[in-house]
Amino acid sequence: MSSFIEIKDLHFSYVNDLEDPPVKTEVLKGINLNIEKGEFVAVLGHNGSGKSTLAKCINAINLPESGAVYVNGMDTLDENNLLPIREKVGMVFQNPDNQIVATIVEEDVAFALENMGVEPNEIRRRVDEALKTVGMYEYRLHAPHKLSGGQKQRVAIAGIIAMKPDCILLDEPTAMLDPHGRDEVMKTVKMLNEQGVTIVLITHYMEEAAQAQRVVVIDGGEVIMDNVPKKIFSNVETMKNLGLDVPQVTELCWELKKAGYDISTEIIHEDECVKKLYEMLK
Amino acid sequence: MIKDITIGQYFPGNSVIHRMDARIKIIMTAVFIVMLFAANSVWGLLVGIAFTILTFIISKIPGKLMLKSLKPIVPIIIFTAILNLLFIRTGKAYFEWKFLKITDEGVDTAVFMMIRIICLIVGTSLLTYTTSPIDLTDAIERLLSPLKKIKVPVHELAMMMTIALRFIPTLIEETDKIMSAQKARGADMETGSLIQKAKALIPVLIPLFVASFRHAEELALAMECRCYHGGEGRTRMKQLHMSIVDLYGSIFCVLFLAGVIVINIVV
Numbered sequence: 001m002s003s004f005i006e007i008k009d010l011h012f013s014y015v016n017d018l019e020d021p022p023v024k025t026e027v028l029k030g031i032n033l034n035i036e037k038g039e040f041v042a043v044l045g046h047n048g049s050g051k052s053t054l055a056k057c058i059n060a061i062n063l064p065e066s067g068a069v070y071v072n073g074m075d076t077l078d079e080n081n082l083l084p085i086r087e088k089v090g091m092v093f094q095n096p097d098n099q100i101v102a103t104i105v106e107e108d109v110a111f112a113l114e115n116m117g118v119e120p121n122e123i124r125r126r127v128d129e130a131l132k133t134v135g136m137y138e139y140r141l142h143a144p145h146k147l148s149g150g151q152k153q154r155v156a157i158a159g160i161i162a163m164k165p166d167c168i169l170l171d172e173p174t175a176m177l178d179p180h181g182r183d184e185v186m187k188t189v190k191m192l193n194e195q196g197v198t199i200v201l202i203t204h205y206m207e208e209a210a211q212a213q214r215v216v217v218i219d220g221g222e223v224i225m226d227n228v229p230k231k232i233f234s235n236v237e238t239m240k241n242l243g244l245d246v247p248q249v250t251e252l253c254w255e256l257k258k259a260g261y262d263i264s265t266e267i268i269h270e271d272e273c274v275k276k277l278y279e280m281l282k
Numbered sequence: 283m284i285k286d287i288t289i290g291q292y293f294p295g296n297s298v299i300h301r302m303d304a305r306i307k308i309i310m311t312a313v314f315i316v317m318l319f320a321a322n323s324v325w326g327l328l329v330g331i332a333f334t335i336l337t338f339i340i341s342k343i344p345g346k347l348m349l350k351s352l353k354p355i356v357p358i359i360i361f362t363a364i365l366n367l368l369f370i371r372t373g374k375a376y377f378e379w380k381f382l383k384i385t386d387e388g389v390d391t392a393v394f395m396m397i398r399i400i401c402l403i404v405g406t407s408l409l410t411y412t413t414s415p416i417d418l419t420d421a422i423e424r425l426l427s428p429l430k431k432i433k434v435p436v437h438e439l440a441m442m443m444t445i446a447l448r449f450i451p452t453l454i455e456e457t458d459k460i461m462s463a464q465k466a467r468g469a470d471m472e473t474g475s476l477i478q479k480a481k482a483l484i485p486v487l488i489p490l491f492v493a494s495f496r497h498a499e500e501l502a503l504a505m506e507c508r509c510y511h512g513g514e515g516r517t518r519m520k521q522l523h524m525s526i527v528d529l530y531g532s533i534f535c536v537l538f539l540a541g542v543i544v545i546n547i548v549v
Contacts, residue, residue: 090507098500156504
């Protein structure tokens with residue numbers, strides 16, 4: 001059986017036609033990637049590596065220049081597939097202010113469903129359900145601009161899960177939030193994944209990536225690493241050369257190993273590290 | 283300064299007027315405006331004033347709020363009154379000096395005009411105070427929907443209004459931020475002549491414009507991701523529906539209009 005999301009030799013360029021002759025910048029240079037249903041994939045890469053562009057290729061905002069993207073077997077190049085694909089694959093952006101359309105929380109969550117032409121009673125039911133899922137039900141009549149960043153982002157996520165998508169793409173959803181807001185959003189994301197929603201999380205925070213089942217590292221428009229987080233982060237030097245960080249605990253273990261201690265660098269979670277250090281000190 | 287703007291501000295409540303259908307309220311407001319300008323005698327105008335005061339009391343909107351919405355209009359009221367005083371030259375003269383001539387008709391019209399404008403502002407503010415912006419745009423979309431037949435983009439206009447309302451607080455916040463940022467770099471916005479003050483606003487307006495375009499672009503993307511494809515095949519979560527309250531309201535409004543017309547004919 002084929003994967004839920006299949007990306008085959010995907011090339012994509014941005015064209016700046018204000019210049020003469022138009023300047024073409026190739027951002028994605030032959031991406032091959034399969035994502036299965038129910039997976040939690042983190043995508044890492046420094047700024048300009050093409051990770052956001054890749055995400056926009058998955059829900060048919062960007063169309064491949066060559067190669068192909070299939071979502072649940074549907075080709076993103078076929079215009080008839082546009083709306084069905086966007087119903088299957090929701091996307092959450094970085095700035096919560098720029099993705100909230102309505103002046104009342106519940107109206108905003110209903111926006112996607114109204115676009116899809118769902119019956120009013122069904123919309124009501126699904127909006128309430130989505131708001132309860134992200135824990136924002138008691139705020140349903142509030143004005144979005146009076147909420148905190150983390151709350152706004154959860155409203156944005158509710159707006160997506162009301163569509164009942166199979167997959168959610170999150171493009172640095174926590175970049176503009178404080179630690180508390182980040183925590184709120186990550187908890188929501190993990191809970192959704194446990195309910196069977198496929199998650200593709202683009203992030204700059206290694207601690208968030210460490211919570212995924214699989215990490216894909218993109219550099220210069222190509223997938224250069226694709227593995228479980230432990231394996232990815234244990235290559236501390238490779239990651240640093242790419243301009244990326246590793247979780248703090250991994251770095252600690254790496255430094256200890258360099259200093260001659262017998263410790264694995266495949267440690268990515270805090271409690272794991274604490275346990276290991278405790279054993280060593282005993 | 284910016285925060286004083288009350289236009290379009292919704293004051294949540296549960297009065298009879300709050301519960302009325304937004305479409306009926308818009309039509310009633312239109313009828314009310316006709317009523318005010320149709321009244322050409324003292325008695326007719328009194329009916330108009332009575333209507334304004336009655337709806338105001340029923341709506342349970344705090345008087346302070348209403349005064350606040352009247353405040354910015356005061357210069358316009360005074361200006362209109364002066365214009366009427368000076369430029370109506372018919373009737374018996376109370377006072378004459380060189381080209382100035384104040385007549386009894388001029389005074390009458392000036393007073394009438396002032397009362398009309400005040401009633402007008404109170405009446406129309408009541409509409410926006412008692413109706414949520416979403417209901418309002420929804421109602422406008424419904425009321426204008428016959429125009430779709432002659433290719434007027436009614437849905438798009440309503441959508442634009444909703445988004446504009448949604449972004450007012452965001453842009454105010456942003457203006458504050460930019461102003462602070464410019465002040466931190468030594469920009470002086472408080473002192474100087476009017477022209478200097480206007481010039482000082484340029485470094486605020488330009489970043490604000492750039493930011494608005496960025497907001498617009500990202501918002502459009504986010505809307506596309508949520509399957510937005512115009513008004514076709516769209517449903518609404520909240521349906522507007524008329525109830526018995528709307529019937530009473532309409533009757534109430536029509537009675538007052540009829541009253542004004544009858545007074546016009548009789549007096």
